[in-house]
Amino acid sequence: MTILERRFFIASCALFMAAAMLVSGAARAQSAARTLEGRLSVLWADPRPGLPGGAIRFNLTMADGSNVPLSVASVDQLAAIRAFGKRVRIEGHDVGRAAPQKAGAAPIAVDKISVLDADAAPRAAAAVPTTKRVLFILLKYKGDTQTPHTPAFYSALTNPLTPNTTLKIPATINGFFTATSWNNLKWSADIAGVGGLNPTQWLTLPKTKSGYANCGWSSACADVFQLANDAMALVTAQGVNVALYDNINFVVNNDLDCCAWGGGFVYQSKLYGVTWEPPWGQDASIYVHEMGHSLGLPHSGWTYHAYDSPWDEMSRGSRAQQVSCGTYRSANSGGALDTLYCSEPGGGYIAPYKDKLAWIPAANKVVVNSISTRTVTLEADSTPLGANPKMIKICLVNRACDGSTAQYLTVEARVKTVAYDKGLPGEGVIVHDFKANRTPVGAGNACFFNTQSGWAMPIDATPGDYRGAPYCDSGGRPYPNYALNNAQYTVGKTYLSSTLGIKIEVLSRVGSTFSVRVTRSK
DSSP: OOHHHHHHHHHHHHHHHHHHHHHHHHHHHHTOEEEEEEEEEEEEEEEOTTSOOOEEEEEEEOTTSOEEEEEOOGGGHHHHHTTTTSEEEEEEEEOOOOOTTSTTOOOEEEEEEEEOOTTOSOOOSSOOOEEEEEEEEEEEOTTOOOOSSOHHHHHHHHSOSSOBTTTTBOSOHHHHHHHHTTTSEEEEEEEEETTEESOSSOEEOSSOHHHHOOOOTTOOOOOHHHHHHHHHHHHHHTTOOGGGOSEEEEEESSOOSSEEEEEEEEETTEEEEEEEEOGGGOSHHHHHHHHHHHTTOOOBOOSSSTTOOTTOTTTTOOEEEEEEEEEEEEGGGTTEEEEEEEEEEOSOOOHHHHHHTTOSOGGGEEEEOSSEEEEEEEEBTTSOOOSSOSEEEEEOTTSOSSSTTOEEEEEEEEOSSSTTOTTOSOOEEEEEEEETTOOOSOTTOTTOSOOOOOSEEEOOSSTTOSBOTTTOBOTTOOTTSSGGGGOOBOTTOEEEETTTTEEEEEEEEETTEEEEEEEEOO
């Protein structure tokens, strides 16, 4: 090697090392530790029934109103959901630079979440009856003039307790929540559009459908925060004081992406429960699911496949009846004319989720927290409150029974003779495994098109009657004799776990009550 070649080689090496140091420094800066404080919100995207898809997003809204998407490791997601709506401190690190509100952006990977709110203590033993105000904002995409329903439809869908057969509404949102919460939660809805409240015309968004959701049924791409901010600006310009409301339902005249959305959204420093509903989701059954998310409820089920529990409207739920109630030209289906359906929710909410919302009084809950045998007269979950218990909570040996790491069993009775449970596939006693920090279920399994599982999973009374991957079907069994459709424990059936030291026996039934004996031996 000549002197000139040697000098060139040395200079090249020096340049390479300097560049490498710059790159390394940039990488370190990009992944630098970050500490942020703000309001934590969670958004769930739920696909159109019968189609795959879905997503879950975590977001931190800063004091200046800016939004920072959060990447939460799967093992920590359900714990993060417990902080829904609270002020939190996020400790994490950068994982990339991206526009904060854009779908899929995740600049902060979360290492630790600390709740700052003074009200972070456990819920009281009983809820205070509440009427929440909800605003439906009617929105048309730019250049899309169709409207799936009249403004009067949305008021009739929400406020009355009874259905409106003229508008082909077989059940109302208020009817469901009033009965399911035992009068603890009611909704008072206003409708907003051109001219403010009680409109005759829908507002027009500043962007086309592709400006908010440039995809079809296949993914969860919607920039729902941008749509929400644009909608809030539009309705405020019409003279509506949005600060008077607890929840906002963004009603869109055509498809978003794969999904309908529900969860939380911060606007001008106030946290709102929110939903984003395309035409196919403007139905009582879809609304009680997404508005459940706006209350902080995750999904349940995910025992055999995604949304597999008919026992909870926060999973697949059940339908007591369904009618055709309109049409629209679906952007995601190439402009094809799609039929809209309105339904009566028939799967209710499960007892452990009613308990999380503090709807079950202490007098109607039995807690087994020591070695003992208890026989309980358990009244069906959906019947009116009386003297009998609605839920048995069984604490487990060496496991927390409350808090972010809690794991326990719940027992509830279900019958089909009461409103909002009339679509159930059967009657009996349902046992759930509740785990507050459960890792999302279904990754790598073809039967789970998303991993948005929640705190509660039914313990099937008839395991082994579902054909898993790669088939993911009933194995030729007729409905309801497969998967969770026959998960109920009927009279004479027993759940037994020697590992947990738990035995649950269904002894007898009288009307809507079941005699259940619980033995804890550890």
